[in-house]
Amino acid sequence: MAARVSLRTNLAGIQLPTPVLAASGTFGSGRELAGMVDLREVGGIVTKSVTPRPVKGMPTPRMAETPSGMLNAIGLQNPGVEAFVEKDGPFIEQAGVPVIVSIAGRSVQEFAEVAVMVSKIRGVVGIEANISCPNVERRGEVFARDPVAAADVLSTVTRMTHLPVLAKLTADVTDIVEVAQAVVRAGAHGLSLINTLLGMAIDVDAFRPRLGGVTGGLSGPAIRAVAVRCVYEVSQALPDVPIIGIGGVVDARSAVEFLLAGATAVAVGTANYFDPHATVEIARGIGEFLAAKGMSTPEDLRGRLVTPSRPQEPVYLGG
Amino acid sequence: MAARVSLRTNLAGIQLPTPVLAASGTFGSGRELAGMVDLREVGGIVTKSVTPRPVKGMPTPRMAETPSGMLNAIGLQNPGVEAFVEKDGPFIEQAGVPVIVSIAGRSVQEFAEVAVMVSKIRGVVGIEANISCPNVERRGEVFARDPVAAADVLSTVTRMTHLPVLAKLTADVTDIVEVAQAVVRAGAHGLSLINTLLGMAIDVDAFRPRLGGVTGGLSGPAIRAVAVRCVYEVSQALPDVPIIGIGGVVDARSAVEFLLAGATAVAVGTANYFDPHATVEIARGIGEFLAAKGMSTPEDLRGRLVTPSRPQEPVYLGG
């Protein structure tokens, strides 16, 4: 007997029609794609990160394809929060899809500024703090690489808004669980795991980096195993904290990997570029998967991972 | 006029016929492949890591293919240093290829024990300390993720041997430059960058991790961009320290990426599995590349990377 499947998902109090969102920086705010993708079928959109003032961004080339992935160095180009509120605000209000605004800044104060502004947009259902930004007050050290700085941002942002706030973390740290615990203690309502990995590629004919920004963010299926591991580690340590799993989700099976690892929802990044309907098709695929397994909601997958009892002694896992 | 190309490479005092080695754990000690690959054409072999006592290793499955890469969780299976000296020692003495022995342990003392034993094998030209191991004296925290513990290993191992010692680092840290600086201060003669990234994959039909060890090490072209970035970062900070670039080297062009990023040599890992002649063919390819560019040694490539002048202010590189 086939179970009745419902994809509706509660993510830190945010109601989503499906557990498949579009990841920040890979779907705009939905405006550009609205003519082609029926946004009502998208689980949610996390907007491109917005900063207090306009950012011109990095010189080109801004992307390089790599094996099963890509590098990008956009440099957070965005028109600034004022222009965002003006241009994207009206769109978001009537978009018919839950919109989470990604905010970024170079100081705690800047995060606070943007949080206040975007909270006023009707239709915005949550804030994602993209703390993979350099902190100008600490020699450019990335917030997300320092539990204290990361917690500072989250405690401030959560005080500045009535909306649920997700902290987006990077895997480029020694201990992602430590950072996760710090931001959750600071008030984060949920976590987005993970941002791109810091990488670099070189044009061996030109003797130049393939990116204008020299280094950039690695995304796509290439990083999926790292992302699944991060979600698993964090959800084992913080089983009650809702997590958006991000990194190389390209189909329903890769999405289910994240749900089994402990995520409440997933966000699709790079796959939107080659498959603009990815969020829609993956949600459909998850529905079929659940039906085939006799399950009724994505929530049924959480915690269902069967792991062998781990040995008592620490073991080497690198090879 | 074509320049005369010589591939001979001096790596921390170790003389290599070519700058293309086989990475630890991917070529045994050369014995199994000696019948098929002419070892005299291999730049060098880094053996599978050896520990003081035999290690049984992880339950199966021990590997999972991932997009443009693979995960492994072998758990350092090895017969222990005594059996290694006995069985591989005689082979190494007459192998006709420079052999660097990779050593591992769960305490500083264990590293020291192995270092002493393997230093006695004639034909061994260097030691690679695989510090991506859990430190049982610190709750299983991996040595390479803690600059202090990493330095402890290196200062001890370098005192225990007359051979040049390379420290093999992991990219799963907040700041790989900090770890590199710590081990170099402790006496490491060179660095091997990088070991596998910690990852995980899930069998969504079985609701189980695809590895018996749950998490494992990600290798192959998927991680190349991360590895090149690590080599670049470290060589910018420590321009005089010889580096073996490791991670997703599959052909001459990917090897040259590492050399331009600042490596003195490269080691081929996963590619040996599908192309057992990879080390030989890549060396030949580097020779052709150098000839085409009118260069005469791999060393000519170091420091030739042209980077745009970076902006003064820290910039966001994640997207």
Place this chain on the structure above:
Amino acid sequence: MNRQKCEVLSAKRWGVYHSITLVAPEIAEEARPGQFVQVAMPPGRDFLLRRPFSIHQASRTGGWAGTLEIAFTAVGPGTEWLTTVEAHDSLDVVGPLGRPFPLPRAPTNCLLIGGGYGAAPLYFLGQDLRAKGSRVDMIVGAKTQERVFKPVEAKRLSVSVSTTTEDGSLGERGNVTDVLPGMMARCESKVVYACGPNGMLRAVAEYCSEQGIPSQVAVEELMACGMGVCWTCVVPVVHRDGRGWSYERSCYEGPVFSGARVWWEKWLGGRSTPVQTPPEGFRLEEMTAEGVGTWPPG
């Protein structure tokens, strides 16, 4: 912007060029010269992203109504794979994308300059220009004879054609810019349209700016999405008032830009001249008034 699974009607080859004609009624219906499509790559490869190709022809009426043609050379794994595509295969295509060439409000003398496969969209443009009563002249350049894109068709379409090759194997030896002043004078060109290597576009645009002639150039920058959402494909473009610049998306605000407004030095390097205000005689409003329809959408 549509996404369609398109049947391949035919796959042809001439010299170094391959062309694929697709059944793509929705895309063909909307397509304007200068726009492009994004073609999906097959699954299971180690490269993921779609590849962008100019629309070489889009037939909205007649026997070929609803078809679309792209032309390309094999330069890497994506285009290599495309050379193996055969009739009746199916391609996943998104398009039409980007800002098309703006057509002049009133008929005038138009000079079309194509380098290599960059000439591909100019035939489609030339037809539209002629249909609206403009005079069309062409310069078609390439490295070598076999890379000159459809020289015979260029003759059919234009009042006069000048061909250049770097090795002199066809037409004049040299670059399109070598013959540009002469052609512009002879044809009394009032507008220049160009597509080709970015370096060529720069030379054309800079000459046109000096001469006070408007140029419209279709640029190429690495694209991850082609749909305006990733911001990888940007080009530094000077604001209309000449007092500042932004990175604009070549897939959305472009690929066609006014040659006078692209900040070439910033983009392609080389001598760093100050940002120029648009030259006198720059008539953007006039240029964009017609033929662009609802572009940009929303």
Place this chain on the structure above:
Amino acid sequence: MNRQKCEVLSAKRWGVYHSITLVAPEIAEEARPGQFVQVAMPPGRDFLLRRPFSIHQASRTGGWAGTLEIAFTAVGPGTEWLTTVEAHDSLDVVGPLGRPFPLPRAPTNCLLIGGGYGAAPLYFLGQDLRAKGSRVDMIVGAKTQERVFKPVEAKRLSVSVSTTTEDGSLGERGNVTDVLPGMMARCESKVVYACGPNGMLRAVAEYCSEQGIPSQVAVEELMACGMGVCWTCVVPVVHRDGRGWSYERSCYEGPVFSGARVWWEKWLGGRSTPVQTPPEGFRLEEMTAEGVGTWPPG
């Protein structure tokens, strides 16, 4: 162990099975039944590793001398791709790999048990056994009729054949183990050789151990290299003295192991019985004395 670029002599298909015959003189020359080859995948894919296949036939003499045949079913991207390989294509093959089936020193009654494509290496083995004067009987099992591997050839090779399918569409309904006791008694089998799903091998090996009959089983574990250098493909094997165990490489110490020495519970899970000492009647020395030649090398 050799690596050869091998021309495909023919690619055939029967039912769910595909087979590829390769010109591989060096590999065929050395090949022994139970060994396998590693076939390289094409470049540019998102999967990298070679795929292992048992040697179905290796012709050392006669008209087909120097050829090698593998047989497979399409289960994933690698085997899907192999189904597209055609005559005159070239495959990059490493082999022969692993420890072959040890042949009995003196002629005896041998029972060969194959499940699914696991039967593939048994025909090669059966020929060698018969050539040395042994009696060959076979059990060939599969899920369904079309998955029964070459039942006609099994008849040709063996004194008696028993066929089983899980759905009863051919032969007996059930598993090979259902008919095993009867066959073993009827044929007075003195040695059992098996290849097929690991669960089947376990059942066969456990039954043989109970009966005190030596079994040699060819196992399957995920392999990254196939050449003994990565240690991914291991199986827990009990030491000869029965007093301990190690993970042994199925590509190097295996894929053929004595069924009595594989620690099945540890490997495949299920009830955890204590490590067994080899059963009485276990004659490993005898078994390995012949036919193994220089294995393991060095």
